[in-house]
Amino acid sequence: MKKLQSELAGGLKISRVLTGLWQIADMEKDGKVLDPVITSEFMAPYVKAGLSTFDMADHYGSAEIIAGTFRKKNTLGEKAQMLTKWVPTPGKSSKEATRAAVELSLRRLQTESLELLQYHAWNYLDPIWLDQLFWLNELKEEGLIKNLGLTNFDAAHLRIACTSGIPIVSNQVSHSLIDQRAGGEMAKVCKEFGVKVLAFGTLTGGFLSNKWLEKEEPNTKNGATWSQMKYKRFIDAAGGWEKFQQLLRILDKVARKHRVSIANVATKYIMDQDYVGGIIIGARLGQSTHLNESLRLFDFELDAEDLKVIHNAQKILSPIPGDCGDEYRKAPFLTASGDLSHHLETMPKTHEAIVGPNGSTKVFSGTPWEPMAGYCRAVRKGNRISVSGTTATHKDRLIGGNDPEAQAHFVLDKIEGAIVSLGGQLEDVIRTRIFVNNINDWEPVARAHGQRFGHIQPANTLVEAKLVGKGYLVEIEAEVEI
Known part of the structure; x- marks a missing residue:
C-alpha cells in the first residue's frame, strides 16, 4: 500500500508530497489577478489523487484566497490541508500586529484555525523574532493556530526556539541533491527535538530533470521564471553547469534502471530521508501539472546501490555556503535577483544608538x-x-x-x-x-x-x-x- 501521508508532531497528517503555490505570485506578477473560483478548481485533482496538502504564504499573490475558495466552494475542500506562512517585514512590531496577520490569513482561507502557520524571520540580531513566536504561541493556545512551524531557519535558531518553549513541528527549508545543507546540523537538531523538515527546491527550479540533460547552460537574465533565476544561482554556487551535468548523467542512469525520470530520482532521495516530513513541488494551477509524475514517487524504491551512487555523485559538487536559510540573510544571496531588493526595502538596526x-x-x-x-x-x-x-x-x-x-x-x-x-x-x-x-x-x-x-x-x-x-x-x- 502506498504511504502517501506522514505525521508531524502534534498529530498533523500531511501529504508526503505537498503542492506548493508560490508560483501564483509569479503568475500574477504583471498585475493580473487570477479568478479564485476558476483557479481553485485545479486543486481538486491533487486531492482526488491523495495529495491533499497545499503550501502557501501571505505573500504568494492570491494563493490564500484561492485555497480558501477551494475549501468552501468544492466538496473536496474539507479533505485538504492548507499550510501557510507569515513573513513579517523586519523591524519592531507588536502583539496586535501579529494577531492581525493571523486573522488576515484566517479570513483569506475561510477557516477558524490555521492548520500550520510557518514563521520566517529576516534578522536574528533583533529579538523581535522571539517576541513574534511567543505571540504566535499565545494565539495557538487561544485556538487560532493548530500547529506552529518555521521556514528558512538555520539549525542554531531552530534550537533556540525549541529550547525556549515554542512547540515547533516543522522547518521548511531548501533541500535537494544540489543543496545538501539540511542534511547536516539541521538534521541533528530536528531529530533531537522531533521536528520535521519540509523540503522545497528539491527539483532546483525544474533543472533537476531530463529536460536539462546535455543542454547548454541557459541564460536566465531574460524570459526565465523566478524559480529558474533563483536556482541557477544555486547551481553556480555548487560548482557550475558542467558539474551539474555530471550529476544529471549519473541520475539518468539510476532513473533508467527504475524506468522513471531524473526528477523522480532526485525527489525520492530527499523524500526518503528520515528527518524529512514532506517535499514540496510547485504547481502553476491551470497551466501545468506534475501530478502523475509526483505519484510515480510511490511506485519505486531506491536500493542500497542507488543510494551509494547518488551519494558519491553529490561529492562532485561544492557545498552551498552557510546553513539553511542563509541565502536570505547574508551574501551570497541565492535569490532570484541576487539580493534582497524584491523582498525588502530596508533592514533596520537592532538598537538606536x-x-x-x-x-x-x-x-x-x-x-x-x-x-x-x-x-x-x-x-x-x-x-x-x-x-x-x-x-x-x-x-x-x-x-x-x-x-x-x-x-x-x-x-x-x-x-x-x-x-x-x-x-x-x-x-x-x-x-x-x-x-x-x-x-x-x-x-x-x-x-x-x-x-x-x-x-x-x-x-x-x-x-x-x-x-x-x-x-x-x-x-x-x-x-x-x-
Whole structure:
C-alpha cells in the first residue's frame, strides 16, 4: 500500500508530497489577478489523487484566497490541508500586529484555525523574532493556530526556539541533491527535538530533470521564471553547469534502471530521508501539472546501490555556503535577483544608538539589569566598542532553557546586534571572554562560539565562574576594534 501521508508532531497528517503555490505570485506578477473560483478548481485533482496538502504564504499573490475558495466552494475542500506562512517585514512590531496577520490569513482561507502557520524571520540580531513566536504561541493556545512551524531557519535558531518553549513541528527549508545543507546540523537538531523538515527546491527550479540533460547552460537574465533565476544561482554556487551535468548523467542512469525520470530520482532521495516530513513541488494551477509524475514517487524504491551512487555523485559538487536559510540573510544571496531588493526595502538596526559623555555612543538591550546596575549593553568610543558581559536574557525571559548551546547562540546574537547598531560588524571583534556556570558545559558553548567566530578567530578565554541569576549557563563579553 502506498504511504502517501506522514505525521508531524502534534498529530498533523500531511501529504508526503505537498503542492506548493508560490508560483501564483509569479503568475500574477504583471498585475493580473487570477479568478479564485476558476483557479481553485485545479486543486481538486491533487486531492482526488491523495495529495491533499497545499503550501502557501501571505505573500504568494492570491494563493490564500484561492485555497480558501477551494475549501468552501468544492466538496473536496474539507479533505485538504492548507499550510501557510507569515513573513513579517523586519523591524519592531507588536502583539496586535501579529494577531492581525493571523486573522488576515484566517479570513483569506475561510477557516477558524490555521492548520500550520510557518514563521520566517529576516534578522536574528533583533529579538523581535522571539517576541513574534511567543505571540504566535499565545494565539495557538487561544485556538487560532493548530500547529506552529518555521521556514528558512538555520539549525542554531531552530534550537533556540525549541529550547525556549515554542512547540515547533516543522522547518521548511531548501533541500535537494544540489543543496545538501539540511542534511547536516539541521538534521541533528530536528531529530533531537522531533521536528520535521519540509523540503522545497528539491527539483532546483525544474533543472533537476531530463529536460536539462546535455543542454547548454541557459541564460536566465531574460524570459526565465523566478524559480529558474533563483536556482541557477544555486547551481553556480555548487560548482557550475558542467558539474551539474555530471550529476544529471549519473541520475539518468539510476532513473533508467527504475524506468522513471531524473526528477523522480532526485525527489525520492530527499523524500526518503528520515528527518524529512514532506517535499514540496510547485504547481502553476491551470497551466501545468506534475501530478502523475509526483505519484510515480510511490511506485519505486531506491536500493542500497542507488543510494551509494547518488551519494558519491553529490561529492562532485561544492557545498552551498552557510546553513539553511542563509541565502536570505547574508551574501551570497541565492535569490532570484541576487539580493534582497524584491523582498525588502530596508533592514533596520537592532538598537538606536544614544550619545553618551566624552564623545561616546551606547546601546541598551532592554534587560532589567541595565538600569538597575547602571550599565549599557555596549559602548563605542572612537574605533573601539566594548560589549558588556551578556547572558541569554530577553526582557524578563530566559532564552534557551537549560541548553548551553542555545543560550550561547542567543548571547552571540545580542552581542552582534549591539556591535552592528554601533557601526561595527562581527568581523571587527578582536577578543571574547566566556564564563560558564558549570565547566561541564564548556564544549557546547565553545562549539557555538566556533560556529560564529570560526572565520574570525579572535583572542578568547573560557573559564568557569559562578553567574548571577537563576538558570544562566553562560555569559560572554567582547572587545571590538573597527
